[in-house]
Amino acid sequence: MKRVLLAMAAVAALAAMAFGASFDVELAWDRNTEPNMKEYKIYRTDGSRAPAGTVSHPTTGIKIGVTVPDGTEGAVKFVATAVDQAGNESRDSNEVSRPFDYRAPDAPANLR
Numbered sequence: 507m508k509r510v511l512l513a514m515a516a517v518a519a520l521a522a523m524a525f526g527a528s529f530d531v532e533l534a535w536d537r538n539t540e541p542n543m544k545e546y547k548i549y550r551t552d553g554s555r556a557p558a559g560t561v562s563h564p565t566t567g568i569k570i571g572v573t574v575p576d577g578t579e580g581a582v583k584f585v586a587t588a589v590d591q592a593g594n595e596s597r598d599s600n601e602v603s604r605p606f607d608y609r610a611p612d613a614p615a616n617l618r
Contacts (some may be wrong), residue, residue: 521574529572531599540590544590548560549598550570551584552581572606579607581606582603583601583602585600
């Protein structure tokens with residue numbers, strides 16, 4: 507029984523580290539005016555390029571949930587592309603970033 511409880515505690519600790527801190531990022535852009543537009547694709551570009559969402563044209567915004575490791579700081583970065591009805595995808599838009607800081611503050615000093 508003791509081993510099972512220890513294993514469950516270890517799994518819970520690893521799960522907490524794996525999930526980290528979560529927040530939402532809201533992105534918006536100017537509408538593409540080409541007549542054959544289908545959708546916009548959003549990619550997260552900090553680290554590797556990973557799909558983060560798809561929005562049907564003419565919608566020009568999206569809210570994306572982001573999870574980062576607890577105890578870290580940095581920035582999440584995104585680009586958007588436009589896709590037409592034939593499946594042709596544009597170049598990347600400009601990159602935008604949203605900083606985050608989930609580090610614990612320094613301990614108080616000189617407690618008396």
